[in-house]
Amino acid sequence: MTEPATDPATRAPDRDISEALCQQVANAYQSRAPLRIKGGDTRAFYGRPVEGITLDMAEHSGIITYDPVELVVTVRAGTRLEALEAALKEQHQMLPFEPPRFGQASTIGGAVATGLSGPRRPWAGAARDFVLGSHVITQQGKLLRFGGEVMKNVAGYDISRLMTGAQGTLGVLADISFKVLPLPAATDSLRLDDIGIDDALKTLSTLGREPLPITGAAWHQNALFLRLEGGQSSVKATRERLGGETLADDFWTQLRDHQHDFFTLKSGQALWRASLPPHTAPLDIDVDEADSFYDWAGSQRWIKTRDGEALRRACQQAGGHATCFTPAAMGGTDSPFTPLDPVVEKYHKRLKAELDTHGIFNPGRLYAGL
Amino acid sequence: MNILYDARLDGELIDRDKREVLDALEHAAPTLTLLSREEDLRPFECDGLAAYRVLPMLVALPENLEQVEALLKCCFELGVPVVTRGAGTGLSGGALPLEQGVLLVMSRFNKIIDVDPDARLARVQPGVRNLAISEAAAPFGLYYAPDPSSQIACSIGGNVAENAGGVHCLKYGLTVHNVLRVDVLTIEGEHMTLGSEAFDAPGFDLLALINGSEGMLGVVTEITVKLLPKPTVAKVLMASFDDVEKAGRAVGDIIAAGIVPGGLEMMDKLAIQAAEDFVRAGYPLDAEAILLCELDGVEADVDDDCETVRRVLERAGATDIQQAKDEAERAKFWAGRKNAFPAVGRMSPDYYCMDGTIPRKELPRVLKGIAALSEESGLRVANVFHAGDGNMHPLILFDANKEGELELAEDVGGKILELCVAAGGSITGEHGVGREKINQMCSQFQADEITVFHAVKAAFDDKRLLNPGKNIPTLARCAEFGAMHVHNNDLPHPELPRF
Numbered sequence: 001m002t003e004p005a006t007d008p009a010t011r012a013p014d015r016d017i018s019e020a021l022c023q024q025v026a027n028a029y030q031s032r033a034p035l036r037i038k039g040g041d042t043r044a045f046y047g048r049p050v051e052g053i054t055l056d057m058a059e060h061s062g063i064i065t066y067d068p069v070e071l072v073v074t075v076r077a078g079t080r081l082e083a084l085e086a087a088l089k090e091q092h093q094m095l096p097f098e099p100p101r102f103g104q105a106s107t108i109g110g111a112v113a114t115g116l117s118g119p120r121r122p123w124a125g126a127a128r129d130f131v132l133g134s135h136v137i138t139q140q141g142k143l144l145r146f147g148g149e150v151m152k153n154v155a156g157y158d159i160s161r162l163m164t165g166a167q168g169t170l171g172v173l174a175d176i177s178f179k180v181l182p183l184p185a186a187t188d189s190l191r192l193d194d195i196g197i198d199d200a201l202k203t204l205s206t207l208g209r210e211p212l213p214i215t216g217a218a219w220h221q222n223a224l225f226l227r228l229e230g231g232q233s234s235v236k237a238t239r240e241r242l243g244g245e246t247l248a249d250d251f252w253t254q255l256r257d258h259q260h261d262f263f264t265l266k267s268g269q270a271l272w273r274a275s276l277p278p279h280t281a282p283l284d285i286d287v288d289e290a291d292s293f294y295d296w297a298g299s300q301r302w303i304k305t306r307d308g309e310a311l312r313r314a315c316q317q318a319g320g321h322a323t324c325f326t327p328a329a330m331g332g333t334d335s336p337f338t339p340l341d342p343v344v345e346k347y348h349k350r351l352k353a354e355l356d357t358h359g360i361f362n363p364g365r366l367y368a369g370l
Numbered sequence: 371m372n373i374l375y376d377a378r379l380d381g382e383l384i385d386r387d388k389r390e391v392l393d394a395l396e397h398a399a400p401t402l403t404l405l406s407r408e409e410d411l412r413p414f415e416c417d418g419l420a421a422y423r424v425l426p427m428l429v430a431l432p433e434n435l436e437q438v439e440a441l442l443k444c445c446f447e448l449g450v451p452v453v454t455r456g457a458g459t460g461l462s463g464g465a466l467p468l469e470q471g472v473l474l475v476m477s478r479f480n481k482i483i484d485v486d487p488d489a490r491l492a493r494v495q496p497g498v499r500n501l502a503i504s505e506a507a508a509p510f511g512l513y514y515a516p517d518p519s520s521q522i523a524c525s526i527g528g529n530v531a532e533n534a535g536g537v538h539c540l541k542y543g544l545t546v547h548n549v550l551r552v553d554v555l556t557i558e559g560e561h562m563t564l565g566s567e568a569f570d571a572p573g574f575d576l577l578a579l580i581n582g583s584e585g586m587l588g589v590v591t592e593i594t595v596k597l598l599p600k601p602t603v604a605k606v607l608m609a610s611f612d613d614v615e616k617a618g619r620a621v622g623d624i625i626a627a628g629i630v631p632g633g634l635e636m637m638d639k640l641a642i643q644a645a646e647d648f649v650r651a652g653y654p655l656d657a658e659a660i661l662l663c664e665l666d667g668v669e670a671d672v673d674d675d676c677e678t679v680r681r682v683l684e685r686a687g688a689t690d691i692q693q694a695k696d697e698a699e700r701a702k703f704w705a706g707r708k709n710a711f712p713a714v715g716r717m718s719p720d721y722y723c724m725d726g727t728i729p730r731k732e733l734p735r736v737l738k739g740i741a742a743l744s745e746e747s748g749l750r751v752a753n754v755f756h757a758g759d760g761n762m763h764p765l766i767l768f769d770a771n772k773e774g775e776l777e778l779a780e781d782v783g784g785k786i787l788e789l790c791v792a793a794g795g796s797i798t799g800e801h802g803v804g805r806e807k808i809n810q811m812c813s814q815f816q817a818d819e820i821t822v823f824h825a826v827k828a829a830f831d832d833k834r835l836l837n838p839g840k841n842i843p844t845l846a847r848c849a850e851f852g853a854m855h856v857h858n859n860d861l862p863h864p865e866l867p868r869f
Contacts, residue, residue, distance in 0.1 A: 005509065035559065044644060062671075064703070067549055067729070067731070068626065069622040069623075069625055069730070069731065070622075070625075070729050070730055070731060071625060088709055091716065092628060101371065115570070115575070118413050122569060125543065125547055126569065128575055128578055129543065129546075129547050132695070138818070138822060143821060144818055144819045145814070145819065146819065148794070148795065149729060149758055149794060149795055150727040150729060150760050150794070150795050150796055150799070151539065151540060151726065151758075151759035151761070151799075152535055152539060152544065152727050152756075152759050152760070152761045152796070152800055153795075153796035153797035153798070153799060154532065154533045154544075154796075154798050154799065154800060154801075154802055154803070155577060155796050155797050155798050155803055155807075155811060155814050155815075156581045156803070156811065156814075156815060156819070156820075156823050156841070156842065156844075157579065157582075157583055157587075157823050157826050157827075158501055158533075158546070158579055158582055159584075159822065159823075159826070161546070161575055161578035161579070162574060162575055162576075162578060162579045162826075164575060164578070165570075165574070165575050170574070181630060182628035182629075182630065183517070183628075185628065185849060189449075204490045208488075208490060208599070209490070209510060209511055209599050210599055211599040211600065211601050211667065211668060212599075212668075213671075214669070215546075223734070230667070230668070230671060231667070231670065231671025231672075231675065232671075233668070233670030233671050233673075233674060234667065234668035234670055235556065235670045237668070237670060244565060252723050275566070275568040275570050276568050277489055277566070277567035277568050278489040278490060278491070278567075279486075279488040279489045296569065299568060299569050300569070303804075305781050319566065319567050319568065320566065320567075320568040321566070321571065321572050323572070328866070330678070335821070337572045337573070338572040339572075340572060340573050341562070341563070342574070343560045343561065343562045344504055344563070344564070344573060345573075347559075347562070347576065347805045347830060348554070348573055348574055348830060350828075350829040351574065351826065353829070353831040354825040354828055354829045355822070355825055355826075363715070366573065367573075
């Protein structure tokens, strides 16, 4: 037997268990018994805990179709991110939104359900921007197709993007089609030292107005970290212009997956994620500078604090929002996500009532009663 | 099947007396401009799909939010349908009025509220023209990326409603990828902000849902768009082919070489001739197809990419490859493509533009199918194609003054869309379903899927007052449409009554 060229451990087993999954959902609908949808279970910490019978998606794995020339891949939700990204890399392609992995078992379904995106997000787009279509298991246990495998498709409502980030509260993502992109021809990362946050934000704002190949910009403890990706010529020229120390490439995966030392919490602290309009000045909150890590050119800030409420108020004042990323670290919280405006909440509840009448899909995962 | 609103198939509408509605609206919003005389209503009887015309009961031209809110609350109370319209350039009849309804025209909401070069975003009202945003951003070296061909005239509110595209979608995305935030009024007159100036917002992604929802879920009253730095250079290559299939394969080869062009367009022989006659773009009249490939970015990268693309095109069998020498020639190359629709319009009294999308690899097969339909019907079809992202615009040439030709053109159009669906594609890439493709929705989606769409609609507008009869067909309509397309004696939706 000849071994495949890549490590077999990173290949996704080809298993379609959609029929069994549909049956389990239909049963849950019949008996009005809530389901806890689980892939690799590496993101269970995120959001509110769900009580229910486990709907195990991990077995539902494999790449269904992948045509590099079409720039489209369709993959079952339980496929491990590691396996999917390895398959794309073989063809010199990638998921441009850099989904974070919080463990080897992290699946693509979990990545889309949580809708989280990595350091490239401000330049390339978010998870939802690359979702072209999906098969969704509805409350009655039917496997339905929305969107498709083409780049442009405006027929019907965009159910696939609605499901992205909804954390399984509106339906079960069975498989997902993505737009993929070629890996950049060249990449280089650099570190500029002794630069305060105000200067860093000013620099990023100035650079941001030019068509430079920047695809990562972070700041922590007076160092500005930049990633350049693009054509050989522009990456080289930009690097020469910006100078700085060469930064190891794995800096960005460590930041993406929270493996960087910064993400170690002190007792009583929780990790918060502040999402802010570009070019927001440092927030007026009582947090040690060492406990803040700026990503997304300042639009996404990781903050370790014991006083999340003050942070949340400051973010809302600045036109953004704050999420308690590790609720367990502060003994749990009723609202890890910023509470919704009453009108927006009303339409969330109506959508939930329409698509999940008996509240069987991850009830309460995002908000109480949703 | 009549394409105009059919209460039997599209659902009953409340028939209010015009005077009663006018009085109620004048009372609810005393300063609101309302048009009610036939001669004033006439200019609003159709959008860019001029084959379908209906006089609305009333036209409202609000100038401020309070007026829109009062109008919506009043219509909600009375059960009067509301069709929202922007610049009226839509090609699918999405803003086609209803006899029993109010046409809410947002064109007076035309202010650019703010351009913020540091945050690289612009806040605009829905009636602002697409191109005006890029013009306002230009002094800062920024622009708004989506560029539908109608960008001189079309408004950003309509772009959101249709999730408009353009020739640069493959690299820069559709409207949904470039809008950060929208303010919406619900049919009940409530204010809602979806999205955020930050890159995300808590809760469901209702911003993604509202993009492309064709005015069925709410009325967009303000939009915040993302601005991008203008690429330093853009260069365009034009390649000629003696065979359409070869040109189609070359498109895939360019992508396979790891290049994502800013624009990648294809035209067939009839479209080339039409464009050349009209604007003298310098297109080769003997070619069966041409490809226009635009590469943009930083000069050094663009030069490298041009070299790579040139080699790919040579290998793919291009008979001639020209690179625009300068900005003037680049503009000339594009002028032919951008004027392809009016150019075809000169060749024929009428034309009907389709908007199907397909996986690129299906291009040769679908083009063959289109050629067969053209031959069978006797109607000429010119093909213009956003080749990079698989979005086809076959233009069916006909003469509406000839008995039965409009119906024949519609029939050919419908069959082309069904070809696209069968090839794994979609009935619409960027023009929207509107009224035009309401029947073809039944080919692309099953009854259960359409039921989910109705559930989403019900969450926002359970009285079905926003743009009824557009975008999502009723199951009764699909049953009727299906009855005309019975395959192997399998009657779709046997549970539904037939009309």
